[in-house]
Amino acid sequence: MRISTAQMFNQSITSVLDRQSSTSKILEQLSSGKRVNTAGDDPVAAIGIDNLNQKNALVDQFMKNIDYANNRLSLTESKLGSAETLTGSVREQVLRAANGGLEDSERQMIAVELRTTLEELVAIANTQDESGNYLFGGFETGKQPFSFDAAGNVVYNGDSGVRDAVVASGVTLGTNIPGDQAFMNAPSGLGDFSVNYLASQVGDFNVNSASITDPAAYVEDSYTFTMVGGDLEVRDSSAALVTTVSPFDPSTPVSVNGIEVSLSDMPENGDSFTINPQSEVSIFDTINQAISLIEDPNKINTPQGRSELAQVLNDVDSGVNQISIARGQSGTHLKSLESHSSAHVEEKLVNSSALSMLEDLDYASAITELERQQLALNAVSSVFSKVGSTTLFDYI
DSSP: OOOOOOHHHHHHHHHHHHHHHHHHHHHHHHHBBBBBBTTTOOHHHHHHHHHHHHHHHHHHHHHHHHHHHHHHHHHHHHHHHHHHHHHHHHHHHHHHTOOOTHHHHHHHHHHHHHHHHHHHHHHHOOOOOTTHHHHHHTOOTOOOOEETTSSEEEOOSOOOOOOOOEETOOOOEEEOOOHHIIIIEETTTBSSSSEEETTTOOOOOEEEEEEETTTTTTSSSSSEEEEEETEEEEOOOOEEEEEEEEOOOTTTTTEEETEEEEEOOOEEEEEEEEEEEEEEOOOHHHHOOOOOOOTTTTTTTTTHHHHHHHHHHHHHHHHHHHHHHHHHHHHHHHHHHHHHHHHHHHHHHHHHHHHHHHHHHHHHHHHHHHHHHHHHHHHHHHHHHHHOOOOGGGGE
Protein backbone atom coordinates (compact mmCIF):
# COMPACT_ATOMS: atom_id res chain seq x y z
CA MET A 1 0.00 0.00 0.00
CA ARG A 2 1.45 3.34 -1.02
CA ILE A 3 1.23 6.27 1.39
CA SER A 4 1.37 9.60 -0.31
CA THR A 5 2.97 12.70 1.12
CA ALA A 6 -0.45 14.34 1.27
CA GLN A 7 -1.85 11.50 3.37
CA MET A 8 1.06 11.70 5.78
CA PHE A 9 0.64 15.48 6.03
CA ASN A 10 -3.11 15.24 6.66
CA GLN A 11 -2.74 12.51 9.28
CA SER A 12 -0.06 14.47 11.06
CA ILE A 13 -2.00 17.76 11.10
CA THR A 14 -5.13 15.92 12.31
CA SER A 15 -3.20 14.38 15.18
CA VAL A 16 -1.77 17.76 16.14
CA LEU A 17 -5.22 19.39 16.04
CA ASP A 18 -6.77 16.57 18.10
CA ARG A 19 -4.11 16.92 20.76
CA GLN A 20 -4.48 20.70 20.76
CA SER A 21 -8.26 20.34 21.16
CA SER A 22 -7.87 17.93 24.05
CA THR A 23 -5.32 20.18 25.71
CA SER A 24 -7.55 23.24 25.19
CA LYS A 25 -10.50 21.39 26.72
CA ILE A 26 -8.54 20.52 29.85
CA LEU A 27 -7.27 24.10 30.12
CA GLU A 28 -10.87 25.33 29.89
CA GLN A 29 -11.88 22.90 32.65
CA LEU A 30 -9.00 24.06 34.85
CA SER A 31 -9.98 27.68 34.21
CA SER A 32 -13.69 27.18 35.08
CA GLY A 33 -13.16 24.57 37.75
CA LYS A 34 -15.89 22.47 36.15
CA ARG A 35 -15.66 19.11 34.45
CA VAL A 36 -18.79 19.74 32.33
CA ASN A 37 -18.88 23.10 30.56
CA THR A 38 -21.02 22.10 27.58
CA ALA A 39 -23.50 19.32 26.92
CA GLY A 40 -20.91 17.68 24.64
CA ASP A 41 -18.55 17.16 27.57
CA ASP A 42 -20.96 14.68 29.21
CA PRO A 43 -24.51 14.58 27.78
CA VAL A 44 -25.97 12.51 30.64
CA ALA A 45 -24.43 14.67 33.36
CA ALA A 46 -25.45 17.83 31.49
CA ILE A 47 -29.15 16.87 31.77
CA GLY A 48 -28.82 16.35 35.51
CA ILE A 49 -26.91 19.61 35.91
CA ASP A 50 -29.59 21.54 34.01
CA ASN A 51 -32.36 20.05 36.18
CA LEU A 52 -30.51 20.87 39.39
CA ASN A 53 -29.80 24.43 38.24
CA GLN A 54 -33.51 24.91 37.50
CA LYS A 55 -34.40 23.62 40.96
CA ASN A 56 -31.91 25.98 42.58
CA ALA A 57 -33.26 28.91 40.56
CA LEU A 58 -36.78 28.07 41.79
CA VAL A 59 -35.54 27.82 45.38
CA ASP A 60 -33.84 31.21 45.00
CA GLN A 61 -37.14 32.75 43.87
CA PHE A 62 -38.94 31.16 46.82
CA MET A 63 -36.33 32.64 49.16
CA LYS A 64 -36.82 36.10 47.65
CA ASN A 65 -40.59 35.76 48.16
CA ILE A 66 -40.01 34.62 51.74
CA ASP A 67 -37.74 37.59 52.46
CA TYR A 68 -40.37 39.98 51.09
CA ALA A 69 -43.17 38.34 53.09
CA ASN A 70 -41.03 38.16 56.22
CA ASN A 71 -40.25 41.88 56.10
CA ARG A 72 -43.90 42.86 55.70
CA LEU A 73 -45.24 40.40 58.28
CA SER A 74 -42.58 41.32 60.84
CA LEU A 75 -43.56 44.98 60.55
CA THR A 76 -47.26 44.03 60.66
CA GLU A 77 -46.81 41.90 63.79
CA SER A 78 -44.88 44.68 65.50
CA LYS A 79 -47.50 47.34 64.70
CA LEU A 80 -50.37 45.09 65.78
CA GLY A 81 -48.50 44.49 69.05
CA SER A 82 -48.39 48.24 69.60
CA ALA A 83 -52.09 48.52 68.73
CA GLU A 84 -52.92 45.71 71.15
CA THR A 85 -51.10 47.48 73.98
CA LEU A 86 -52.74 50.79 73.10
CA THR A 87 -56.30 49.43 72.99
CA GLY A 88 -55.68 47.45 76.15
CA SER A 89 -55.15 50.74 77.98
CA VAL A 90 -58.57 52.00 76.85
CA ARG A 91 -60.39 49.73 79.31
CA GLU A 92 -58.35 51.12 82.21
CA GLN A 93 -59.02 54.70 81.13
CA VAL A 94 -62.78 54.09 80.80
CA LEU A 95 -63.01 52.40 84.20
CA ARG A 96 -61.03 55.24 85.76
CA ALA A 97 -63.48 57.74 84.29
CA ALA A 98 -66.40 55.82 85.79
CA ASN A 99 -65.11 56.55 89.29
CA GLY A 100 -67.88 58.52 90.99
CA GLY A 101 -65.37 60.54 92.97
CA LEU A 102 -63.84 62.25 89.93
CA GLU A 103 -64.52 65.86 89.05
CA ASP A 104 -65.85 66.75 85.61
CA SER A 105 -62.49 68.34 84.73
CA GLU A 106 -60.71 65.10 85.56
CA ARG A 107 -63.06 63.17 83.31
CA GLN A 108 -62.43 65.66 80.51
CA MET A 109 -58.71 64.97 80.87
CA ILE A 110 -59.38 61.25 80.48
CA ALA A 111 -61.48 62.00 77.39
CA VAL A 112 -58.55 63.96 75.95
CA GLU A 113 -56.27 60.98 76.66
CA LEU A 114 -58.71 58.72 74.86
CA ARG A 115 -58.76 61.05 71.84
CA THR A 116 -54.97 60.90 71.76
CA THR A 117 -55.15 57.11 71.99
CA LEU A 118 -57.61 57.06 69.09
CA GLU A 119 -55.33 59.23 66.95
CA GLU A 120 -52.32 57.05 67.78
CA LEU A 121 -54.30 53.94 66.86
CA VAL A 122 -55.33 55.46 63.52
CA ALA A 123 -51.67 56.36 62.87
CA ILE A 124 -50.68 52.72 63.51
CA ALA A 125 -53.45 51.53 61.19
CA ASN A 126 -52.03 53.86 58.49
CA THR A 127 -48.47 52.49 58.76
CA GLN A 128 -46.44 52.38 55.54
CA ASP A 129 -43.59 50.03 54.70
CA GLU A 130 -40.16 51.06 53.38
CA SER A 131 -41.61 51.40 49.87
CA GLY A 132 -44.41 53.71 50.97
CA ASN A 133 -47.12 51.04 50.67
CA TYR A 134 -49.82 50.95 53.34
CA LEU A 135 -49.69 47.77 55.43
CA PHE A 136 -53.37 47.55 56.32
CA GLY A 137 -55.05 48.67 53.08
CA GLY A 138 -55.62 45.22 51.57
CA PHE A 139 -55.01 45.50 47.81
CA GLU A 140 -55.29 49.31 48.08
CA THR A 141 -51.64 49.76 49.08
CA GLY A 142 -51.29 53.22 47.55
CA LYS A 143 -54.23 54.82 49.36
CA GLN A 144 -54.42 55.77 53.05
CA PRO A 145 -56.76 53.12 54.49
CA PHE A 146 -58.14 54.97 57.54
CA SER A 147 -59.38 58.54 57.85
CA PHE A 148 -61.75 60.66 59.96
CA ASP A 149 -65.02 61.76 58.38
CA ALA A 150 -66.78 65.06 59.05
CA ALA A 151 -68.48 63.62 62.13
CA GLY A 152 -65.19 62.46 63.64
CA ASN A 153 -65.82 58.79 62.91
CA VAL A 154 -63.06 56.61 61.48
CA VAL A 155 -63.83 55.13 58.06
CA TYR A 156 -62.00 52.40 56.16
CA ASN A 157 -60.97 53.21 52.59
CA GLY A 158 -59.20 49.94 51.79
CA ASP A 159 -60.52 46.50 50.94
CA SER A 160 -60.33 42.95 52.26
CA GLY A 161 -57.64 41.82 49.82
CA VAL A 162 -54.85 39.50 51.00
CA ARG A 163 -51.66 39.60 48.93
CA ASP A 164 -50.30 36.05 48.66
CA ALA A 165 -46.68 35.06 48.08
CA VAL A 166 -45.62 31.66 46.71
CA VAL A 167 -43.15 30.37 49.30
CA ALA A 168 -42.86 26.74 48.16
CA SER A 169 -44.21 24.50 45.42
CA GLY A 170 -48.00 24.68 45.75
CA VAL A 171 -47.80 26.77 48.96
CA THR A 172 -48.93 30.40 49.27
CA LEU A 173 -49.02 32.59 52.36
CA GLY A 174 -50.69 35.93 52.96
CA THR A 175 -48.19 38.75 53.37
CA ASN A 176 -50.61 41.26 54.91
CA ILE A 177 -53.53 41.65 57.30
CA PRO A 178 -56.37 43.77 55.81
CA GLY A 179 -57.38 46.72 57.97
CA ASP A 180 -61.02 45.70 58.24
CA GLN A 181 -59.95 42.31 59.59
CA ALA A 182 -57.66 43.87 62.18
CA PHE A 183 -59.63 46.92 63.33
CA MET A 184 -63.15 47.17 61.88
CA ASN A 185 -65.03 43.88 62.08
CA ALA A 186 -64.72 42.68 65.65
CA PRO A 187 -67.65 40.57 66.88
CA SER A 188 -70.15 42.59 68.87
CA GLY A 189 -69.49 42.30 72.57
CA LEU A 190 -73.14 41.31 73.11
CA GLY A 191 -73.36 38.79 70.27
CA ASP A 192 -75.46 39.85 67.29
CA PHE A 193 -76.99 43.11 68.54
CA SER A 194 -76.24 46.49 70.08
CA VAL A 195 -78.43 48.08 72.77
CA ASN A 196 -79.92 51.55 73.20
CA TYR A 197 -80.82 52.44 76.77
CA LEU A 198 -83.20 55.30 77.69
CA ALA A 199 -82.17 58.30 79.76
CA SER A 200 -85.23 57.62 81.95
CA GLN A 201 -83.84 54.25 83.05
CA VAL A 202 -84.16 53.65 86.79
CA GLY A 203 -83.11 50.03 87.29
CA ASP A 204 -79.43 49.19 87.56
CA PHE A 205 -79.29 46.51 84.88
CA ASN A 206 -77.68 45.90 81.50
CA VAL A 207 -77.93 43.40 78.66
CA ASN A 208 -75.30 40.69 79.07
CA SER A 209 -75.88 39.14 75.67
CA ALA A 210 -78.24 39.26 72.70
CA SER A 211 -77.64 36.55 70.15
CA ILE A 212 -79.42 34.72 67.35
CA THR A 213 -79.82 31.16 68.61
CA ASP A 214 -82.31 29.86 66.01
CA PRO A 215 -81.58 31.29 62.52
CA ALA A 216 -84.62 29.51 61.07
CA ALA A 217 -86.98 31.34 63.44
CA TYR A 218 -85.12 34.65 63.39
CA VAL A 219 -87.02 37.69 62.12
CA GLU A 220 -84.60 40.55 61.42
CA ASP A 221 -85.83 43.68 63.16
CA SER A 222 -85.27 46.01 66.08
CA TYR A 223 -86.97 44.92 69.31
CA THR A 224 -87.98 47.04 72.29
CA PHE A 225 -88.19 45.48 75.77
CA THR A 226 -90.33 47.30 78.35
CA MET A 227 -90.95 46.40 81.97
CA VAL A 228 -94.66 46.65 82.79
CA GLY A 229 -95.42 45.69 86.34
CA GLY A 230 -93.71 42.33 86.80
CA ASP A 231 -93.94 41.47 83.10
CA LEU A 232 -91.48 42.13 80.25
CA GLU A 233 -93.15 43.13 77.00
CA VAL A 234 -91.32 42.75 73.67
CA ARG A 235 -92.42 44.79 70.67
CA ASP A 236 -91.05 45.01 67.14
CA SER A 237 -90.15 48.19 65.21
CA SER A 238 -93.82 48.74 64.33
CA ALA A 239 -94.69 48.69 68.06
CA ALA A 240 -96.61 45.44 67.58
CA LEU A 241 -96.50 43.19 70.64
CA VAL A 242 -94.38 40.11 69.88
CA THR A 243 -94.41 38.41 73.28
CA THR A 244 -94.83 39.00 76.99
CA VAL A 245 -92.69 37.25 79.59
CA SER A 246 -94.83 36.91 82.69
CA PRO A 247 -93.57 37.03 85.30
CA PHE A 248 -90.09 38.08 84.23
CA ASP A 249 -87.09 36.46 85.92
CA PRO A 250 -83.69 37.96 84.94
CA SER A 251 -81.95 34.66 85.69
CA THR A 252 -83.77 33.14 82.69
CA PRO A 253 -82.90 34.41 79.18
CA VAL A 254 -85.72 35.83 77.07
CA SER A 255 -86.37 34.00 73.80
CA VAL A 256 -88.13 35.83 70.99
CA ASN A 257 -88.17 35.18 67.21
CA GLY A 258 -85.00 33.05 67.31
CA ILE A 259 -83.18 35.56 69.57
CA GLU A 260 -82.02 34.97 73.12
CA VAL A 261 -81.49 37.99 75.39
CA SER A 262 -79.90 37.79 78.82
CA LEU A 263 -80.10 40.59 81.42
CA SER A 264 -77.82 41.16 84.38
CA ASP A 265 -80.54 42.26 86.80
CA MET A 266 -84.19 43.21 87.21
CA PRO A 267 -85.38 46.37 85.39
CA GLU A 268 -87.70 48.70 87.27
CA ASN A 269 -91.26 49.30 86.17
CA GLY A 270 -91.25 51.50 83.03
CA ASP A 271 -87.60 50.78 82.15
CA SER A 272 -87.13 50.15 78.43
CA PHE A 273 -84.33 49.36 76.03
CA THR A 274 -84.04 48.51 72.31
CA ILE A 275 -81.78 45.98 70.61
CA ASN A 276 -80.68 46.57 67.02
CA PRO A 277 -79.00 44.08 64.68
CA GLN A 278 -75.23 44.60 64.81
CA SER A 279 -72.94 41.61 64.70
CA GLU A 280 -69.68 43.56 64.22
CA VAL A 281 -68.15 46.62 65.87
CA SER A 282 -65.14 48.80 65.12
CA ILE A 283 -62.61 49.49 67.85
CA PHE A 284 -62.50 53.08 66.59
CA ASP A 285 -66.28 53.48 67.03
CA THR A 286 -66.04 51.89 70.46
CA ILE A 287 -63.42 54.42 71.58
CA ASN A 288 -65.55 57.25 70.21
CA GLN A 289 -68.54 55.91 72.16
CA ALA A 290 -66.43 55.80 75.31
CA ILE A 291 -65.34 59.41 74.78
CA SER A 292 -68.95 60.56 74.28
CA LEU A 293 -70.02 58.74 77.45
CA ILE A 294 -67.20 60.22 79.53
CA GLU A 295 -67.73 63.75 78.22
CA ASP A 296 -71.39 63.74 79.27
CA PRO A 297 -71.31 64.58 83.00
CA ASN A 298 -75.05 63.93 83.28
CA LYS A 299 -74.83 60.35 82.06
CA ILE A 300 -71.67 58.62 83.25
CA ASN A 301 -72.92 57.80 86.77
CA THR A 302 -76.59 57.23 85.95
CA PRO A 303 -78.22 53.81 85.44
CA GLN A 304 -78.26 54.51 81.68
CA GLY A 305 -74.57 55.50 81.73
CA ARG A 306 -73.55 52.42 83.70
CA SER A 307 -75.46 50.19 81.27
CA GLU A 308 -73.78 51.84 78.28
CA LEU A 309 -70.44 51.55 80.07
CA ALA A 310 -70.90 47.77 80.32
CA GLN A 311 -71.57 47.57 76.58
CA VAL A 312 -68.54 49.76 75.79
CA LEU A 313 -66.28 47.57 77.93
CA ASN A 314 -67.57 44.44 76.20
CA ASP A 315 -66.87 45.99 72.80
CA VAL A 316 -63.40 47.14 73.91
CA ASP A 317 -62.56 43.59 74.96
CA SER A 318 -63.82 42.31 71.61
CA GLY A 319 -61.72 44.88 69.72
CA VAL A 320 -58.59 44.01 71.69
CA ASN A 321 -59.23 40.32 71.03
CA GLN A 322 -59.66 40.99 67.30
CA ILE A 323 -56.30 42.78 67.13
CA SER A 324 -54.72 39.97 69.15
CA ILE A 325 -56.09 37.36 66.71
CA ALA A 326 -54.76 39.35 63.73
CA ARG A 327 -51.37 39.62 65.44
CA GLY A 328 -51.40 35.88 66.13
CA GLN A 329 -52.14 35.19 62.47
CA SER A 330 -49.16 37.25 61.35
CA GLY A 331 -47.00 35.48 63.92
CA THR A 332 -48.18 32.08 62.68
CA HIS A 333 -47.30 33.06 59.12
CA LEU A 334 -43.85 34.20 60.26
CA LYS A 335 -43.22 30.80 61.86
CA SER A 336 -44.37 29.08 58.69
CA LEU A 337 -42.01 31.26 56.63
CA GLU A 338 -39.14 30.31 58.92
CA SER A 339 -39.97 26.63 58.46
CA HIS A 340 -40.12 26.92 54.66
CA SER A 341 -36.88 28.93 54.61
CA SER A 342 -35.06 26.21 56.56
CA ALA A 343 -36.42 23.56 54.18
CA HIS A 344 -35.22 25.56 51.16
CA VAL A 345 -31.75 25.99 52.65
CA GLU A 346 -31.50 22.24 53.15
CA GLU A 347 -32.85 21.55 49.66
CA LYS A 348 -30.33 23.89 48.07
CA LEU A 349 -27.53 22.27 50.06
CA VAL A 350 -28.52 18.85 48.73
CA ASN A 351 -28.84 20.18 45.17
CA SER A 352 -25.47 21.93 45.36
CA SER A 353 -23.83 18.77 46.63
CA ALA A 354 -25.29 16.79 43.73
CA LEU A 355 -24.18 19.52 41.30
CA SER A 356 -20.65 19.35 42.68
CA MET A 357 -20.51 15.62 42.07
CA LEU A 358 -21.73 16.04 38.49
CA GLU A 359 -19.79 19.06 37.28
CA ASP A 360 -16.92 19.92 39.61
CA LEU A 361 -13.42 19.14 38.34
CA ASP A 362 -10.92 16.78 39.98
CA TYR A 363 -7.90 19.04 39.73
CA ALA A 364 -5.32 16.32 40.40
CA SER A 365 -6.67 14.11 37.63
CA ALA A 366 -7.09 17.09 35.29
CA ILE A 367 -3.50 18.25 35.78
CA THR A 368 -2.21 14.73 35.20
CA GLU A 369 -4.30 14.50 32.03
CA LEU A 370 -3.06 17.93 30.91
CA GLU A 371 0.55 16.84 31.29
CA ARG A 372 -0.18 13.66 29.35
CA GLN A 373 -1.90 15.56 26.55
CA GLN A 374 0.89 18.13 26.38
CA LEU A 375 3.49 15.35 26.17
CA ALA A 376 1.51 13.69 23.39
CA LEU A 377 1.09 17.06 21.63
CA ASN A 378 4.81 17.69 21.79
CA ALA A 379 5.52 14.25 20.38
CA VAL A 380 3.02 14.63 17.54
CA SER A 381 4.29 18.13 16.79
CA SER A 382 7.86 16.84 16.62
CA VAL A 383 6.91 14.05 14.23
CA PHE A 384 4.87 16.45 12.10
CA SER A 385 7.81 18.85 11.95
CA LYS A 386 10.12 16.13 10.72
CA VAL A 387 7.62 14.66 8.26
CA GLY A 388 6.61 18.08 6.97
CA SER A 389 10.22 19.12 6.25
CA THR A 390 11.28 15.84 4.52
CA THR A 391 11.44 15.87 0.71
CA LEU A 392 12.76 13.58 -2.06
CA PHE A 393 15.69 15.91 -2.49
CA ASP A 394 16.99 14.79 0.95
CA TYR A 395 17.70 11.35 -0.54
CA ILE A 396 19.17 12.38 -3.93
